[in-house]
Amino acid sequence: MSKELYYNDFTLGQRMESASSITIEKADAIGFAQQFDPQPYHIDDEGAKNTMFGELIVSGWHTAAVSMRLKLETDFRYVAGGLLGLGVEYLRWPRPTFPGDTLRIVITVLEKRQSNSKPDKGIIKYKLETFNHTNDLVMEMVTSVIMPIA
Numbered sequence: 001m002s003k004e005l006y007y008n009d010f011t012l013g014q015r016m017e018s019a020s021s022i023t024i025e026k027a028d029a030i031g032f033a034q035q036f037d038p039q040p041y042h043i044d045d046e047g048a049k050n051t052m053f054g055e056l057i058v059s060g061w062h063t064a065a066v067s068m069r070l071k072l073e074t075d076f077r078y079v080a081g082g083l084l085g086l087g088v089e090y091l092r093w094p095r096p097t098f099p100g101d102t103l104r105i106v107i108t109v110l111e112k113r114q115s116n117s118k119p120d121k122g123i124i125k126y127k128l129e130t131f132n133h134t135n136d137l138v139m140e141m142v143t144s145v146i147m148p149i150a
Contacts, residue, residue, distance in 0.1 A: 004080040007112070007122030007149045014109040016074035021133070022066050024058050026099035032062040057096035063103065063139050064091070067130045070105040079147045086123065090142040102133040115146060122149050 033042030037059035040047030048056045076083050097103065111125040123146050130139035 003078050005075055005078040005147075006080055007124065007147050010075070010109055010112065010124055012109055012112055016076070016107045018070035018105045019073040020070075021102045021104040022070060023102040024062065024066060024097060024099060026056070029056070029058045029062060029099045032065070033059045037061055053096060055098070057098055058101070060093040060097075060139065063093065063097045063130060064141075066103050067105050067128060067139060067141075070103065070130075071107065071128060074105075074107055076107070076145070079145075081148060084146050086144040086146055088141055088143045089125070091139075092141070093139050094137050097132065097138045101138070103130055103138070105130050110142065114149070118146070120149055121146050 030043050033039070039059075041051040041053050041055075041057050042048075042059045045056050048054070072083075106129045108127045108129075109124055110127055111123075113123050115121040115123055123144050125142065125144045127140060127142050129137055132138050
């Protein structure tokens with residue numbers, strides 16, 4: 001039987017790190033961008049040279065998708081019934097992710113409260129930070145999830 005975690009198993013200020021990291025290969029970055037974010041600086045080396053970045057960068061949405069995958073390598077993967085998002089309060093990409101970057105995440109629990117409309121559920125607000133292999137912050141977001149209390 002796999003372990004199940006509930007609202008009361010998480011604490012204010014708790015930090016969780018992804019169990020592993022993911023390297024975004026150039027071909028994967030281009031493939032993702034061709035399908036979901038086909039801007040020159042995401043899909044073409046030559047086209048990227050004439051942009052503010054001067055070189056190919058990974059779509060921020062690709063960075064976000066990888067961050068979601070890494071989030072499921074923290075204790076959030078054990079939430080009873082699955083992790084249900086309530087929305088994103090804040091999202092930013094302070095510096096680009098580049099093809100070849102290896103990403104990892106750190107989650108910090110910011111707030112906890114019982115749901116007003118669903119008293120058997122709790123809401124956890126957390127900050128997710130995504131770092132590259134040189135420890136530069138490439139994405140951060142604040143979001144909330146709802147989960148069973150017990």
